[in-house]
Amino acid sequence: MKIKECKRSLAALAVLALLAAFWGCESDPVAPHDPIPALTEEGAANQAAMIALAVNEVAPLAVDYSLWPAAKTDPPYQYYFDGSDNIDGTVALDYRNGSPTGTHAAVPALAGFVTIFNVYPEGVTITTPLGGQLNITATIIAALTHGLNESAEILTGSGGTLEAGAYSAVFTIEDLVVTRDGWPTGGPIVFTGGRHEVEVMFNGTAVVTLSLDGVDRWTFNLDTLTLTEI
């Protein structure tokens, strides 16, 4: 009798253990979770070109002192892009004396350095040539030169991110010189998206060169917004 009861108890315990084991079983996912297609070389070039476009619009603010009042007691200054020239959003400019982290400059036109950064987390919105939109956040640190050669040289440590729907990328900027009215010179902007690294070089004209793995592959016209394979 005791053996029989013992067997029954064991059977009940076995079923309970199975129940417990089943309880922990996860169902397989049935909703689709397709992978996002890898960014193509041309896709990377297109995204890098959009960064070049944004930098060309934002960086010259650093040396356009006519935008700001002669003296401002509560820096930083803010500039709003209203959507014309394919860019929408607000950036802030923080002018400093002596170093990028020095004391606030009372007058931008006398500052030694400027840091430009996005005011809102989404950064600025770029409208692409075909009408879509992407977002770029960035911090641009520049050394200012005054006098006849009024310009700003973007320093190492500058860079940001790009969010283009399901794609995201990062970029750095260095040795790029901008003036108030002309096209930038120098660079590079180094774009890293997916498995690709694209370098963008400026030459003082509207046409920038994009290289992949050290080979010049495309040009991008900042004026007409066209990407052309070399």
Next chain:
Amino acid sequence: MKRARTFFKAGTVSVPWILFAALALTMVQGALAQDLEETLSQVGEEYAVAYSSPFLHAFGPSLNSGMYHTAAIPHTTLTIGFAVKGMAAKLSDEDQTFTRVMQVDDLGVFDPDFDGVEGTVVMTGPTVFGSDEVEGSIIGYVNGLPVFEQEGLEGLWETDFVPMVTPELSVGGVWGLRAVFRYLPEVEIEDVGKFKYFGWGLQWNTGEVLKNLPVDLMVGYGSQKLEVGTVLETNASMFYVAASRQFSILTLYGGIGFESSDMTVTYTYESDDLDQDISFEVDGAQDSRLTIGGTLDLGLKLNAEIAKGSAITTMSAGLILGF
């Protein structure tokens, strides 16, 4: 005979309650179907299939749950039972969101501005059982750049269970056979149509053929059909083998089942240009299951079971009145 009288006394109180519960559930399920139709009318077929996939794949396995609570069927004594069975498919956490990617030759299908342009479309967002505070999106890409973005859908009901309740009638006890019926009265649901549900099953205890086994053994088959107007039609069926053994007031049971299900969804896509009738059929994700459970006989029987399926884990519990 005395037990039978007791049952019918209880039954006069309980059967209306069962029907009331079932009708209430009919309304809930109908309302969900109505919401689903209204929601899907905002999107095309590809988005609709991906968005509703957890519902499409899990509802059939849920229907196929709770088909039995013992393998013991008398061979010479008539038995009748009324039951309310509740079932739920447990979804994976990943089923609250989806991502559907398509390479298309003509983006103009999504946005006329891109007629004839080749590109990629990424649809992503919550599924029907995902967050109702997050909106999905449909983004078209050409060479890595987004070219258009359209709003997708929010979740309808944030949950990781797909529940269902049904009343069940069983009649058996002759030659080891038992017939099972699941039925809900037809209910007219505004703007959707009639809600109809009917299921049947047949079970056979092998006691006359396979004697002196330590457990009761049976084989069975069940088929069910649920329709919600012209919006939704689900068919589910399962063949199964089950064994049970009674220990005093507790019966432990288990079984293996081979099943199939499908769901057809029909709706009108109300796009900017013109309305488009859309209909698609999706097969259930599951083809087999292993079930274990227990039934407690306290005069009124209570059962609970869990089934690990080839794709979906389902749970079921029932309240059974019978003799």
